[in-house]
Amino acid sequence: MKNLITLTACTPPTSCILQDNKAGTAHPAWETLGNLRNPKQGWDCSVPRWETAGEYPNPNPNPNPHYTALPISGAKQDRDCSVPRWETAGEYPNPNRNPHYPAVPISGAKQDRDCSIFRWTSAGEYQQKERNGERRPALAAESHRGTQLQNPIPGHTMSCTYGTLSTGQKMPLVGLGTWKSAPGEVKQAVLSALDSGYRHIDCAAAYGNEQEVGEALRERVGPGKPIKREHVFVTSKLWNTKHHPDDVEPACRKSLADLGLPFLDLYLMHWPMAFERGKVAMPRNADGTLRYADTDYRDTWRAMEKLMDQGLVRAIGLANFNARQTNDILGISKHKPVVNQVECHPHLTQKELLTHCRARGIMLTAYSPLGSPDRPWASPEEPRLLDDPQIVALARRYGKTPAQVIIRWQVQRGVVCIPKSTTPSRIKENIQVFDFTLSEEDVKLIESFNRNERLIVPTIEKDGQTIWRDGGHPHFPFHDLY
Numbered sequence: 436m437k438n439l440i441t442l443t444a445c446t447p448p449t450s451c452i453l454q455d456n457k458a459g460t461a462h463p464a465w466e467t468l469g470n471l472r473n474p475k476q477g478w479d480c481s482v483p484r485w486e487t488a489g490e491y492p493n494p495n496p497n498p499n500p501h502y503t504a505l506p507i508s509g510a511k512q513d514r515d516c517s518v519p520r521w522e523t524a525g526e527y528p529n530p531n532r533n534p535h536y537p538a539v540p541i542s543g544a545k546q547d548r549d550c551s552i553f554r555w556t557s558a559g560e561y562q563q564k565e566r567n568g569e570r571r572p573a574l575a576a577e578s579h580r581g582t583q584l585q586n587p588i589p590g591h592t593m594s595c596t597y598g599t600l601s602t603g604q605k606m607p608l609v610g611l612g613t614w615k616s617a618p619g620e621v622k623q624a625v626l627s628a629l630d631s632g633y634r635h636i637d638c639a640a641a642y643g644n645e646q647e648v649g650e651a652l653r654e655r656v657g658p659g660k661p662i663k664r665e666h667v668f669v670t671s672k673l674w675n676t677k678h679h680p681d682d683v684e685p686a687c688r689k690s691l692a693d694l695g696l697p698f699l700d701l702y703l704m705h706w707p708m709a710f711e712r713g714k715v716a717m718p719r720n721a722d723g724t725l726r727y728a729d730t731d732y733r734d735t736w737r738a739m740e741k742l743m744d745q746g747l748v749r750a751i752g753l754a755n756f757n758a759r760q761t762n763d764i765l766g767i768s769k770h771k772p773v774v775n776q777v778e779c780h781p782h783l784t785q786k787e788l789l790t791h792c793r794a795r796g797i798m799l800t801a802y803s804p805l806g807s808p809d810r811p812w813a814s815p816e817e818p819r820l821l822d823d824p825q826i827v828a829l830a831r832r833y834g835k836t837p838a839q840v841i842i843r844w845q846v847q848r849g850v851v852c853i854p855k856s857t858t859p860s861r862i863k864e865n866i867q868v869f870d871f872t873l874s875e876e877d878v879k880l881i882e883s884f885n886r887n888e889r890l891i892v893p894t895i896e897k898d899g900q901t902i903w904r905d906g907g908h909p910h911f912p913f914h915d916l917y
Contacts, residue, residue: 596869598851600773601796602750604700606668608846609866610635612802612855614642620857625651627859629662633866637776637802637853638694639672639705640686641716645693653695669694670701670776672754673739676716678709678730683738687747702739702748703776706755707732707910727908732760733767740770752776754802757915758791765795776800778892779850780820781841784885787917789850800851803891805838807855825884833871836864843868844881889913 597605611628613621613636621644625636629651636652638645652669656662671694677686687702709730711718718726742748752774753761764772775792779785779801789799806820820826821837830837838854842865845852854865873881892913893904905911 598798598849600750600798601771602773604668604750604773606701606774606798606851607633607635608849608851609633609842609868610637610668610670610851610853611862612637612853613644613648614639614802614855615807616642616644616855616857618644618647622647622651623859624857624862626654627862628866629655629667631859631863631866633862634662634666635668635670635851635853637670637800638690639674639703640677640690640693641672641674641705643716645671645690649693649695664696668700669696670703671699672703672705673735674716675706675708675710676713676718678704678728678732678735679712680730680734680738682712683735684742684745684747687742691747698746699748701750701752701774702742703752703754703774704732704735704739704756707753707760707912708905708908709735709910725905729909732756732910733763736764736768736772740768743770750774752797755912757912758788758917759915760910760912761792761795761797772797774798774800774851776802776853778803778889779845780804780806780890781823781826781844781881781884782806782820782886782888783890784882785917786882786885789848791917793849798849798851800853801845802853804845804852804854805841807891823884826881829873829877829881833873835868835871838865839868840873841881843871843873844878847873847878 596608598608600606611625611633613624616624625648628636636648638648652667654660656667657664671687671690673683673686677683687699690702691697691699709728709732711726711728720726736751739748739751743751750773751770752772753764754776756764756775756777761772761775773796775788775797777785777788777799779789779799780803785799785801792799808819808821820841823837826837826840830840833840835843838861842852842854846868856862856865894901895904896902903911903913906914
C-alpha cells in the first residue's frame with residue numbers, strides 16, 4: 436500500500452535554480468526576474484518565492500494570510516509553516532511576531548525560522564539563542580540574486596519541522612504535551628511554548644485543564660493576536676465515558692468551548708475502551724474497580740466521522756490502539772485515521788507499530804517520550820529514562836541535553852513528539868532540536884535500548900500481584916504484541 440505520509444526533505448539547496456520535485460520541471464508559478472533565475476524554492480515544507488523587484492504575490496496554492504502582496508527591493512523569502520523574510524537592506528520587520536526575533540536593521544541576507552531560534556546573517560554575528568546565549572561568527576549566507584545558498588551552520592543538516600498528514604495538513608513534529616500540567620501552571624506553559632516557537636499543542640478533555648489552555652490560546656492566537664489560528668495545530672481527545680455515539684458531538688463541542696476554538700485540527704479517540712456513560716470521568720464500583728461499557732470503538736468512530744462532515748474537526752485519529760484495532764477502524768472508515776498517539780520512548784520504541792501505521796498512511800505520535808518521570812504511579816526506586824548512562828553519554832557528545840537527544844531521535848524517525856513541561860527553560864530546550872542531526876549509527880544505538888517496557892499503563896494490586904487496571908476490558912489494547 437502506498438505510504439501517504441510525506442516528510443519533506445529539508446537539506447538547504449545548493450542553488451536557487453530548482454525544479455518542481457513532482458513534475459521534474461519548473462513550477463508554472465516560477466518566473467525569471469532580473470538576476471534571480473528561479474525565484475521559488477521548494478525546501479523545508481514550503482513553496483517560498485524570491486524576487487529581486489516588484490510584487491510578492493504569495494504563489495502558494497493554499498495562501499498563508501501572513502503572506503500578503505507587497506513591493507520589495509531585495510531578495511526575500513516567505514516560507515509556509517512560518518513567516519521568515521529575507522532582505523538585502525532595510526528593516527527586518529519580524530512578521531510572525533516571535534519575541535525572539537526583534538525588528539533590527541540588517542545589511543545582509545537574513546533568515547529567521549519558526550519553531551527554532553536561529554538567526555543567519557551574511558555579515559557580523561551569528562546569534563544562536565540557546566541556553567548559554569553564546570555568539571559565533573557567521574558564515575556568508577550567499578542567498579540573494581541567484582547565487583548559492585549555503586548552510587550557515589557547518590556540518591549540520593537542517594531538518595523539516597513538519598510532517599504532512601494524509602489529509603494534507605502540516606503537523607509540527609514537536610508539540611507541547613499538557614497531561615499532568617497542574618491548574619495554575621498549564622496556562623503559563625502554553626504561553627511559554629507559543630512564545631518559544633511551538634505551533635502544536637496537545638490537549639485532552641480528561642486532563643482537566645482545557646479551560647486554562649484556552650485562556651493561553653486566547654491571549655496569543657486569533658484575530659488581532661500575534662499568531663493566526665491556522666498557524667497553530669491543536670489536538671484534543673474524546674474520553675472513554677463519551678464513546679456512545681450520542682455523546683461524541685457534545686463532548687467535542689465542550690472541548691471547543693473550553694479551548695475557545697472554532698475547530699480542532701485533530702480529534703483523537705483517547706482509548707479503544709469505553710467506560711460507563713456519565714459526567715464522572717472514572718466511574719467506579721463499590722470495590723473501587725472501574726465500571727465499563729460495551730460500546731464498540733467502531734461505532735464511536737462513525738460518530739467521530741460526522742464531526743469532520745460538520746467542520747468541527749479537520750482530522751480524526753486514534754490513541755493507544757494496537758495494530759489489529761487500527762485495522763478494524765480502517766476496515767469501516769469513511770474518513771481514515773491520520774494519527775495513532777501511543778506511548779513511545781527509547782525503552783518502548785514501537786518499531787513494529789510504527790511500521791504498521793506508516794504503511795497505512797498513519798502518523799505515529801509519541802506521548803511521554805521522555806519516560807514521564809512524574810507519572811503518578813512511578814516508584815522512587817524506578818530508574819529514570821533521562822538518567823540512562825548511554826543517553827547521557829550521547830547527550831554529552833552532541834553538546835545537548837538527554838531530552839533533546841531523545842526528541843531528536845523521534846524526529847529523525849518521523850515520529851511526532853509531544854514532551855510535557857511547565858518549566859520555561861525546558862520548554863525552550865525541548866524544541867531546540869533542529870540544529871543538529873544524530874548519526875545513523877546513534878539512531879540505531881538508541882533503538883537498541885528497547886525493552887518493550889510500558890510505563891504509562893495504570894496498575895492495581897490484586898491478590899498480592901501488580902496487574903493492569905483495565906486488563907479485563909474486552910478492548911484493552913496491550914494484550915496484543917503490538
